[in-house]
Amino acid sequence: MSRTWERKVRKNTNQINKARKKHGASQIGTSSKPKVDRFTGRNYIFPIVLILLISMYTVFVTTDPSFEPTSMFWVTIGCYIFLALIFFLRRPYISIGKDYIQTRKMTGDKQLHVSNIKGISVQNGAVVIMQQKGANWVFSRLLNRYPTDEIGSRLQDFAKTHNLPFEQK
Known part of the structure; x- marks a missing residue:
């Protein structure tokens, strides 16, 4: 019985808060989250190292006279560039x-x-x-x-x- 009562209270509170939000009034029954200060940085060294490594790989492999590009060669290059992009966009904090x-x-x-x-x-x-x-x-x-x-x-x-x-x- 207690859980159904809690669900009903939560449902009614959500409905009232939606209506109050439309009218610009403050919401009821919401607990304020504790204050957390978040500082973000930017990771740029590791992505640069990855791009340099894939560049060296490309230069060394393509200078071989017997080299013929395959799809796996291009997939490898693409994956390293994608990994560098992920590390660049995933900001440290x-x-x-x-x-x-x-x-x-x-x-x-x-x-x-x-x-x-x-x-x-x-x-x-x-x-x-x-x-x-x-x-x-x-x-x-x-x-x-x-x-x-x-x-x-x-x-x-x-x-x-x-x-x-x-x-x-």
């Missing part, structure tokens, strides 16, 4: 939430909670988050075009809130 820091690594999105952070170091053009276990997370203006000044000021507030060691160089 750092999200700073209430009690965690999240970023995208090669294996997917990773989240680091306050209890796993040893300290935070901000340098000119780079931000380093030191973990209790594992490698440090480095966010660089040179490699990934992160806005390190904005990230550093937000992380300083984060460190002050959670009593984490913060070092400004």
Whole structure:
């Protein structure tokens, strides 16, 4: 009985919110999401390396006198260019939430909670988050075009809130 009641309440709330939205009124029953600051960068070094590798491959293979282009040759070139495009368009980010820091690594999105952070170091053009276990997370203006000044000021507030060691160089 409880689930059907919850479904009815949710359905009615959605209907009322749609009507209120049409009239420009604020919605009811919606919980506001916690504030998360998200800073994005741009990955350009790895795509350039992929394009250079496929260029070298193409030059070396086509200079062979016995070379005859096959469809697999063109598929290989196309796949490498497509992979470079994916890495260029898939922007790296750092999200700073209430009690965690999240970023995208090669294996997917990773989240680091306050209890796993040893300290935070901000340098000119780079931000380093030191973990209790594992490698440090480095966010660089040179490699990934992160806005390190904005990230550093937000992380300083984060460190002050959670009593984490913060070092400004």
